[in-house]
Every structure is written in structure tokens, then in C-alpha cells.
Amino acid sequence: MQPIDLDPAQPRRDFLKKLSAASLAALMARAPRAAAAEAVHQPTATADACILLWMGGGMAAPDTFDPKAYQPFVKGAPVAKMLSTFPAINTAVDSIKICQGLENIAKVMDRATLIRSAVQPDLGSILHSRHQYHWHTGYVPPQTVAAPHLGAWMAKVLGPRNPVIPAFINIGQRLEGVGESEELKAFTTGGFFGSEFGPMSLPFPEDAMLAVRPPKGMDPGRFANRQAFFKKLVDQNPHRDLMSDYQQQSMLRALENAHRLLSSPEAKVFDLGLETKETREAYGNTRFGQGCLLARNLVEHGARFVEVTTEYVPFLHWDTHADGHSVMEQMHREIDSPIARLILDLEERKLLDRTLVVIASEFSRDALIEGVPGSNAQDQSNAKSDTLEEPKHYGLHRHFTGGTSVVMFGGGMKRGFVYGATADERPLIAIKNPVSISDLHATIFTAMGISPKTMYEIEQRPFYATLDAKGVAIKDVFAAG
């Protein structure tokens, strides 16, 4: 498939043109109103698209991107001495070590900026969905209005890069039938921006095609026939005198747009079945791996923001409350080759320079400390022991918010660069250049050409892209900065 020609400046111009209409629409109902354009200086974008690789459940930094003193499983060894359960390995950058199990990612760390000092507030009680709400919206719940997701901000401010590819696509997370699903739904939305800026959800990448195909069991002929019939009804409608009516027009336009996407050549981009067996295998036979491949294709054809998750399900995947080490081995396998492959593929397609890829999680993990040192958060480990007696004791089973790793590739970031550091002895808190969620978001927004101070009004109050407009982009991580 040939990449389409995307002019990154074009959607922005369209967006500005639409802005005046949008602000009128905003006055009509509860929709937000953009702040006066001159009030905020929008930075020059270093990225046109963003892929967020979400390690839902709390990715333990000491067992992934921030190795500390390695403690092998030795019966009777004190848990207090356990910092990492994997030895460190070399990467493409001499000074950067990451954990064993991530050998493929190690080879592409020369394309990465590694932030080791991300911190989150200790919310007193660890609840994954609450921290995930905070990470994805920049606002700690509860909020008095529904906060928009990071992807919704991009959809709202920047719009789609390609009009037939939805601006915000969410891959891999089921929102039905999993624990905390109501809480996940609360932030996986356009928030007060409205559903237009919310995500297109593709929980199963292999079924993504279904989202842009006629309904199941309806062949293309019938689908076209149905549309033709509908057009006839519209044309023959005795309420033709209302054809110039704004609401009627806007409804017909939305239906027309939808139909255009469903019958456009770009719909093929959603079909992983069109990929070769080799390509699909290179990304690994997992939902996350296939999600990365889908994200590559979507970005190549004009997606603005794509999130791919290892999927958050309470007590599964990164959310290790017992037996953490062996679960980590699986998680390493799940992410190692897909992420490395994604970076190399984007690079080969000359997309990496203008695509920001971010690996992040709601917090880290630790063998001993729940929250941060001194927190009164409840200990949630299911394998409590002072010494390593059984394999289930071996792992980082507490939720730790004092020092978390974030990896960023491409999109104007420095290459082979480490920002911030955590202590080498417990507590493994960020001791250099701590990065709050606001500042991390400010960095991502700035790379995408969105000022962290960008404001929309809701219920007559200002609401900013970063909390109180106070997020400050980390200048040091920008290649040009």
C-alpha cells in the first residue's frame, strides 16, 4: 500500500477555518469554547502523530527500563534487598542499561529518550483506574466536569490528519466485561468536548476491520443498495423545504462522512488480514503486538493519536500482586519485539522523525513500598513475606508512585538520551529532575504543537490542556531544544 500524501499544515488550516463555526456551535449548547486565539501561542510542532504504548496496570521500572541491584531468587533471601528481579543488559547506547528480557528494545535505545524520573501523586489509596484517569486526562478524579482524554485534546485542537481516519483511535482495551470498566469508560472519552472527539475503540486489533466495514453479514452490494435507498428517501422527502435547515444539513453531512469512510480505500488500512504472515509474526502473535502493527498502518495513513495498550485487567499483566517475576517474563516477551519492530518500521518509512512514540504506565512497582515512602496507602500485595520462600514471593508486588520510567521515540525527541534518575538504594524515588504528569503532558502537547496553556471554556469556566495551564515542557528532551 502506498503511503498517502499528507500535508501536516493542511488540517490545521481547515481547523482554523472550522473554528469560527465551532465556536458558534459551542454557544448553542454546553459545548466548550476555544480561548481567544491570540491569548495562547501555539508552539511549532515537532511531531504530527502520536502513538501511546500504554502499559496498563503499573509497569515496574526496576524490572524494565531502570534496572537496580539484581536479586536472583534465593530461598530465604530478604525481600528488603530485592530491588530488581532481572539483571541489567547493555543497549545500543553504552551508558544505558535496561532489563534482561528487553533485548530487542535494547537495540533501538539509541533512538530513545528515556525519562526515569516520572512521578505521580500519592492518592492515599492505589486504584489503577483513578491513576489512569489522571495520567490520561492530566486531572485527578473526581472532577466537576468530564475531563477529555489526551487523544481527545489532539482530536479537538489539531483535528484529523486525514479526514477519513478518525483522529483518536484506542486499540486493545475492552470497556465491557472487564473489572473497573465503568471507571475506564470515565476517561476513555472526549469528556466535555463531546463524542465527536472521543475515541474510536478497537479492543481486538484483528477485528478492527469490522469497525469500518458494513455490518456483519451485509455484503457490499446490500450496503450500497441500502445507501442508495436512503438517498432516494432523502431526495423524495416531502420535508424538502427544510433542506437548507442547519440541523438537517449537519445530520446528513455526518452520515455522508461516515459512509465515505466506510467505503473509502483507507478502510483497508484497518485490515490486518492484508499483511503478510511474516510481518504479522514479526509483531508477535499477541493483541498488543498486532495492535502495534495496526498503529503503524494507521499512522502511516493519517491517524493523529493512537493508543495501544497491553490492556488493563485488574490483577493481570503488569498488575502483579504475586508471582511478579514470572509474569514480568511474559510481559517482556509481549512488548519486546513489537515495540522494537514498530520503531524500526516507522524509521524505515521515514515516519519516526514526525511520530512521537511514548511508552508509559500509571506508576511503577516496588517490592516493599506502597505509594511513596510514608504513604498510608493500603498494602495490596497478595504474597506477603519478609523472605523469599516460594516463587510467588519473587516480584515487585506493591504500587510505587515515586519514580517511574517513560520512554519516548522520535517526534523531535533526543536520541540515546536519559533524563532524570532514581535512587540506587530503596526508596527508589526520583532524585534528579522529577517529571510530573502535567510536565510530561506539556512535553507531549508541545511536541504536537499544542500549548500546555491551551484553554477551552466549559460551564463558563476555563479548562486547560494541562492542570491550571501550569504544565511546562521539558526542554532538555527536545533534539532542537
Added chain:
Amino acid sequence: MNLPNPNFSLVFLRRLVSGMALVSPLAAPLEAADFVHEVVPILKQHCAECHTDMKQKGGLSFNTEESFRKGSKNGPILDTAHPEKSLILKVIVSEDEEERMPPKGARLSAKEVGLLRDWVVSGAKWEPGFAFKKPPYEPPLRPRSPVLPAALGNRSNPIDRIIDHYLAEKKLPSPAPLDDAAFLRRVHIDLVGLLPDVGELRAFLADPAADKRARVVDALLANKTAYAEHWLSFWNDLLRNDYVGTGYIDGGRKQISAWLYQALRDNMPYDEFVRQLVAPSPATEGFANGIKWRGSISAGQIPAMQYAQSVGQAFLGINLKCASCHDSFIDRWKLSETYGLAAIFSDEPLEIVRCDKPTGKPAVPGWLFPELGTVDVTRPKAERLKQLAALITDPKNGRTPRTITNRLWQRLMGRGVVHPVDAMQSAPWSEDLLDLLGSHLTENHYDLKQTLRLICLSQAYQSKAESFSELPQEGRYVYQGPRPKRLTAEELTDAIWQICGSAPAKFDAPVTRQTSGEGAAAKPPMVRAALLQSDLLMRTLGRPNREQIVTTRPLDLTTLEAMDLNNGAILDSRLAEGAQALVARKFASSAALVSYLWQAALAREPGADELQAAVALLGEKPAVSAIQDLLWGVLMLPEFQIIR
């Protein structure tokens, strides 16, 4: 490190972060003082008395950004070239009796001087739109029965007397009257959320009686089940009640569904309804208690503050969300007033926390309009809440009936007399109309059905919806008829089930439904979408996540919604079930099926072209799939989805 107060995690984080910055070799970037949260309070405390509202001592007014930048009679107080030399910074530290500001009393503290200096040096950025001056409009609190202008002809409904006069004054024509079929469809959807069935439609069109519209309105309002199950969605949105959602599983939130359903069935008088929610019983406490989150939360979101916000927004149209962190800059409400309301509810004394920083000042329990009376702070909580409930529903309090009747007007007429409906401090487009609706409710013993009846019987309601090719500017709103509305997620879902007879048998709401008919013939009425948990389709179509109060559903169909309508699995299976059910009805011919569908969905017979196209699609022996596509085509018509 122990956290003494669970509410200050954010502050704690900031401290942690700034503490860490000290060990960092790189200095943190200089941050300008925050205008709203840090600068405004200083200006308010030290300067506002002489430089805001009508006061312009020395020619200097802080009312607006423009007047602030213009400066005083001595010239600008900001030096844009050398901000650090600005006059404003000089006078706040000056020891010169002639020059110092404020001229008398306490000086600015060193910290305040520092904040102001940071702000000025970094460009004195003003919050867009922020103004110190009071809003030009302050709504009256007392109820008022407006003097009604003379009726035009037989248009004697008090609403029409006011609106006819309003239009005449503006030299605008009355909107054209609505025909019977369109009226019947609109009034059904508005009052019970259902379409008129075909038999009803035919009988109504054939009925020559002059009072037939009034009889329909009364019959619909008397249908307790249909009324309750339609308005349930409105109240669930307004009281943020749902069947699943954040907090329900771990006991941090409680439904009020059973109580609400019964209250709607019984048409509980609105004053009693409010009293039971404001001073709750176990059946209603879910509303008052809000959502209890695990772990620490922002000070503005503790349960007592949620209570103040919910009570303020739902019943009084007051947005206390701003004033939960600092004095509001969109209306006149102050932080201390929100805390006062919260303190009535709180089990323990509250300390006022400003932007997550404790102030050391205790909250003084108090209610927002002391001119109506006060709450005795020495009484126990249950009694305080009863007193508050009495003040909110005091017949001398016009704000409560105005707020709810304005919401009902908005639901029926497409736009509030006050807009938006949650900002009741805004000027109405007709004070007389707003006051009429409010006092009419009070005079009718707070019977909301009487308000609905009054509106539905007016010629204003029974006229054609406004039509425009571009969205008009809200700021210059002039009433020219009802605004078109869009079927809500629940109405669209119900309509499919109603047309096809394919509603599910089970529902999720924990309510007791009554059957109609007797003995073996007894059967429950159709299950309504409002009784079901939200699904992906309803969410896409605008049914809100009810963690927050949401009072207005989206008007426009978005492209993502349209995609879901085009190929979403839920709609597809609903239509497939619907088509099956229609097949089972064994229509005599395809033409008969088409005729039924047009009448049931659009309240009219198909035109010749339409009939021909539809029959061509179906063929003589229509397959289920063909019926499904026919249904889809009709349901996607703007004529079906937009209520005119």
C-alpha cells in the same frame, strides 16, 4: 513522611517536586504567578475597595483588563518596556505617605509583593474575559406574578399573552401553527418519550373535537408509567443517578432509582421532592452523599463540597464549582459561601481550603440567600438539612421554581428562557415568561405536570420549530418559535422497539413496574431504554456518564455517531430483531408494511415516490434483511430523528 490530611496530595506532590528540584543541578524554570489563583486574591484584598465597580480612585479601575492596562490619571501603572519599574510595583512597597498603596491599613506581605512582582515581570497576563466588576444582571430572588398583556384574539394561554406581546413589540410574526400529526408526534415524544401508535394517530386525525389536543396532553400526563419512565432519564442526568458506574461496586455510591421511579409515578410535588433529596432518608441519600472515592481527593471534592455543588446546580442553577476552590470569577459566589453550604451537610467542622491550601479559617455554616432566613448552626445535622430544605423550597424563594420550570421549558421548547439552564444568574430573554412559569408552579402546589400542561397547551408550543441555515449567534437570541430537538439515545432506542414490537423483556433498574390489565391478561408495558444500563450505542448517541451532573444532551450528530449508526453491531442487531418481529406480524402486502412504518415512525402516510422506492426495496415477499434495510433508511431520516 506522613500525610496529616488526605486531601493535600497535590500540594504534597508539588512540595515533593519542588523539594527535589533543590537537589537537581538544573534550576526549575521561573514560573509566573497564577493570575486567577494567586494574583486576583491580592488585588481583591488590597485594591478592590477603591478600584473596582463604580469606584475609580485616581482614575484607576481594575474592572476589566482594558481599564487596568489604561492605568490611572498619572498614566499606565505597567511599564511594558521595563516591567520591574512599573508604578504598581513601586507604590505597593513605597514608604511615602502620598504614594503608598493601599493608602491606609495593612501593607501587602513580602510574599504578596513577590507574587505581584513575578506576575508583572512575566507580562501581567490577564485571564481572558475576567472582570472584577459585578455582572450587569442580578436575578431577583422573590417570586413575581407578571401582569399579563391582553390576549390576542383567543390566544389566552398566559404564555401566549406574554410571547405574542413580545413578538409584537419586536415586530416579529408569530410562528406558523403546527398541524395535528406533527403536534401529536411532538407531544408524545416530549411528555412520554414514545411515538404515537398508528391507531392513536388515525383516531386523533379523525377527531373533529376542538379540545382534542388538550385531551391528548391530559391523557399522556395521566399515563403514570410512561411518564415516569421517560422523565427518569432527565432526572438521572440531573441527579447523576445510574445503575452501574464509578463507586457503586465498593459502596462509595448509592442509587436512588427506586425512590426516584416511585416519586415520578406518583408525581410527587416538586417542593417535597427537593426536600427529600436535600434532607435525605436512606432511600434518597445517594444523591446527597455523592461519590466517595477511595484515597485522597482534592479539597473541593470532599462529599460535603459535592453536596453543595449538586444542590446548587440541580435545584438553584448555581455553579459552585468555581467557588469550591476560590471565589468565583464568573458570578458572585464566594468560596466561603460554598463552604457555608457544605458545612450544613458536614458531620464535622470544616476548614476552608483555598486551591488545596488550608487557610486556617473555619467554614461558617450558612445558606446562599440569607435574606430568606438562616440555618441554625447549633442544631444537629439532620435538623440543619431540614431547615436548608425548607429555605430552598420556601414559597418566597423564586429561584427554585424558576430553575426547574426553565429546565422543563428547555426540554419542550429546545432552549431555555434562561440559557444555559445551569447559569440561572444570566438574564432571561423574557423576565415575564420566566416569572410566570415559576409562580405558576408555586400556585399549582409544585405540580410539574401542570407546568408541562401549561406549556403544551400554548400556541407557542403548538407552532412550527424555528429553522435556520446557520447557527444563530446565541448572544443575540430572539425568540422566534421552538427550537428543533434531536431524539435522545433513549428515545431513539424506544422508538425502534415500539415500531417493531421488539423490546427486551429484562431491564436493569431496580424498580417495581406495574402491569396493566387484570389477571391472566395482565402484562407489563414495554421495557424502556431508560431502565437499561447504558450501552455503546446509547453512549455514542449522548447518554452521559453520570459521574457528573449533565443537563443538556448534544444537539448535533457527530461523524463517530454516524459511523455507529451505519455499521455498529448494537443498532444492527436491534434492527434485525425488529425486522424479525415485523415479519411475524404478517402484513397483507409490502405496501401495507410500508404504510404502517411511515405512520408509526413519521406520523404520516408515505408519498407515492416513497412508497414506490420502499416497495421496490422490499419486493413482494420481503426478506428479513430487506425489512431491516427499510427500517434503517427511515430511521436515519432527519425527519425521524429531529423533532420539529
